[in-house]
Amino acid sequence: MFEKELTDALAVEGLSAQDVQSALETPKEAKMGDICLPCFKFARTMRLAPPVIATKLLPYVEALDFVDKVEVVGGYLNIFFDRNTLAKKAISEANNQNVGASSEGEGKTICIDYSSVNIAKPFHIGHLGTTVIGGALYRIFEHLGYKVVGINHLGDWGTQFGKLIVATRKWSSLEEVAQHDEYFLNKLYVRYHKEAEAHPEMDDEARAWFKRIEDGDKEATAYFDVFKKVTMTAVGKIYDRLKIKFDSYAGESFYNDKMEACLDILREKHLLVESDGAQVVNLDAYDMPPCLLVKADGATLYATRDIAAAYYRKKTYNFYKCLYVVAYQQNLHFKQLFQVLKLMDFAGADDMEHVAYGMVSMEDGSMSTRSGRVIWLQEVLDKAVEKARKIIEEKNPDAPNKDEIAESVGVGAVVFSSLWNNRIKDIVFSYDKVLNFDGETAPYVQYTYARCASALRKGGDVDMSNFDLGAITSDEGYDVIKSVITFGDSVRLAAKLREPCYVTRHIVDLAEKFNRFYIDHRILVDDAPTRNARLALTKAVGNVMRVGTSGHFRSRRNVKTRQTAKYCVNTPRPPTHVRIVH
Numbered sequence: 001m002f003e004k005e006l007t008d009a010l011a012v013e014g015l016s017a018q019d020v021q022s023a024l025e026t027p028k029e030a031k032m033g034d035i036c037l038p039c040f041k042f043a044r045t046m047r048l049a050p051p052v053i054a055t056k057l058l059p060y061v062e063a064l065d066f067v068d069k070v071e072v073v074g075g076y077l078n079i080f081f082d083r084n085t086l087a088k089k090a091i092s093e094a095n096n097q098n099v100g101a102s103s104e105g106e107g108k109t110i111c112i113d114y115s116s117v118n119i120a121k122p123f124h125i126g127h128l129g130t131t132v133i134g135g136a137l138y139r140i141f142e143h144l145g146y147k148v149v150g151i152n153h154l155g156d157w158g159t160q161f162g163k164l165i166v167a168t169r170k171w172s173s174l175e176e177v178a179q180h181d182e183y184f185l186n187k188l189y190v191r192y193h194k195e196a197e198a199h200p201e202m203d204d205e206a207r208a209w210f211k212r213i214e215d216g217d218k219e220a221t222a223y224f225d226v227f228k229k230v231t232m233t234a235v236g237k238i239y240d241r242l243k244i245k246f247d248s249y250a251g252e253s254f255y256n257d258k259m260e261a262c263l264d265i266l267r268e269k270h271l272l273v274e275s276d277g278a279q280v281v282n283l284d285a286y287d288m289p290p291c292l293l294v295k296a297d298g299a300t301l302y303a304t305r306d307i308a309a310a311y312y313r314k315k316t317y318n319f320y321k322c323l324y325v326v327a328y329q330q331n332l333h334f335k336q337l338f339q340v341l342k343l344m345d346f347a348g349a350d351d352m353e354h355v356a357y358g359m360v361s362m363e364d365g366s367m368s369t370r371s372g373r374v375i376w377l378q379e380v381l382d383k384a385v386e387k388a389r390k391i392i393e394e395k396n397p398d399a400p401n402k403d404e405i406a407e408s409v410g411v412g413a414v415v416f417s418s419l420w421n422n423r424i425k426d427i428v429f430s431y432d433k434v435l436n437f438d439g440e441t442a443p444y445v446q447y448t449y450a451r452c453a454s455a456l457r458k459g460g461d462v463d464m465s466n467f468d469l470g471a472i473t474s475d476e477g478y479d480v481i482k483s484v485i486t487f488g489d490s491v492r493l494a495a496k497l498r499e500p501c502y503v504t505r506h507i508v509d510l511a512e513k514f515n516r517f518y519i520d521h522r523i524l525v526d527d528a529p530t531r532n533a534r535l536a537l538t539k540a541v542g543n544v545m546r547v548g549t550s551g552h553f554r555s556r557r558n559v560k561t562r563q564t565a566k567y568c569v570n571t572p573r574p575p576t577h578v579r580i581v582h
């Protein structure tokens with residue numbers, strides 16, 4: 001807070017703005033000020049003792065209008081802000097629906113590749129991280145004025161389609177599949193794998209069917225279309241529940257006719273070499289295995305499609321950055337991809353980033369991996385909602401809209417679990433933990449938001465021309481004030497590090513501070529100036545919470561594109577919008 005102003009004011013006596021900026025610190029104890037400047041590092045260049053330097057710098061800080069008091073303690077300059085100035089600043093956010101927004105991203109486009117589910121394979125818990133983190137980053141960047149393009153790079157190409165055609169023809173029919181859901185499809189897939197073990201010739205058949213899809217054969221394409229439709233309907237429902245949207249669903253199959261041009265570039269640059277009939281880019285010099293791009297039978301691969309996608313995105317969106325929110329298991333894939341693009345002199349090569357995240361396992365030890373046991377995301381959401389419903393039934397059996405609340409609490413809790421820690425951390429998912437109303441959880445934040453909303457409903461209109469700042473500048477109130485006005489800093493940090501958890505943690509911290517304030521200071525008192533100040537602060541807190549709750553930055557535009565309109569959520573609403581158990 002006020003780092004910029006302080007840095008500018010202190011770039012004096014031979015100090016550079018950078019020296020000052022890197023030295024500023026937030027003290028551990030409130031009695032040491034809101035911010036402090038240790039002067040030890042300057043002793044050598046200034047040839048003075050640290051306390052002397054601090055004394056020398058004191059008048060420059062004292063002159064600033066937002067500073068109340070400055071003290072020299074040892075080699076430190078302890079700076080206390082003027083609580084009234086900050087209080088006014090916080091209160092001015094009461095009418096700001098877009099608190100924390102900035103225009104730093106203006107004119108820049110960021111592509112975010114996230115969720116990227118695989119068609120005809122389960123949307124499992126492993127995709128929770130990419131979906132939720134990607135969605136949060138989308139809104140964070142949008143809040144900072146960037147133009148964001150959310151891309152669902154669907155896994156809609158590959159031999160699984162051939163396998164499914166074989167299974168459908170053996171044990172079901174196109175019509176039957178079209179009438180059922182993704183679970184039905186998955187059962188066929190699982191059965192195929194079981195039976196193919198004993199009958200390997202089925203794999204030849206599957207390959208032949210996939211070849212027919214590749215060749216554009218009508219019958220094969222009809223199957224492909226139905227599989228895709230069934231899966232997309234299912235994932236569309238999940239995206240609606242998670243309030244996730246995309247601007248493009250250009251998946252792997254979209255690049256079928258766009259790879260040849262890339263392979264030509266590789267050939268021209270003599271980067272493509274033959275290896276056992278396949279074509280690869282040798283990456284020995286970078287300590288990586290070769291990147292396989294064309295198989296001996298002429299088939300292209302995941303990496304080939306990613307190269308084509310990179311070119312297409314650069315050409316179509318002219319991105320400033322292109323982020324891939326994908327599990328860390330794919331670290332090598334992205335390292336290889338980015339290296340190959342560099343060797344190709346691809347114009348966006350330095351702006352590609354793999355935003356990796358960790359694995360999710362369930363508390364009971366089950367995990368969604370090759371072991372075959374799949375944990376469907378939909379089931380996790382349903383179970384969390386069911387459990388939330390039970391809690392509501394216990395705590396507030398008379399609530400009017402219990403289903404709606406349960407959905408918000410349950411889904412919000414699951415979303416929160418992916419946004420609480422640094423991305424890379426593996427998560428052990430526990431329903432009880434995420435649904436705890438007293439912990440660092442979504443229900444706790446929702447509960448606090450409901451508390452704000454309730455006070456504001458009861459308080460009616462706030463007269464902003466008649467308030468007493470003294471009613472909110474006690475230590476508890478001051479903590480809330482500081483948290484409100486530093487929210488934008490956390491949003492910017494989250495964007496810079498591609499870590500939505502900084503927003504999540506800020507919101508939880510604000511909730512804790514607000515609750516502490518609320519306990520000690522009645523909001524709806526008779527004295528109008530006191531009530532107005534407290535209500536205004538409550539309103540500002542509510543704004544920060546609404547804007548900051550995961551997945552729920554307000555969208556400034558309606559995102560619609562040709563093939564995607566159906567799956568877009570046009571006006572994302574936070575789960576926190578409903579009133580929760582009071």
Ligand code: ARG
Pocket residue numbers: 113115116117118153154155306309324326
């Ligand atoms: N479909 C892939 C998977 O589920 C993720 C795709 C990520 N995006 C990309 N451009 N490679 O593992």
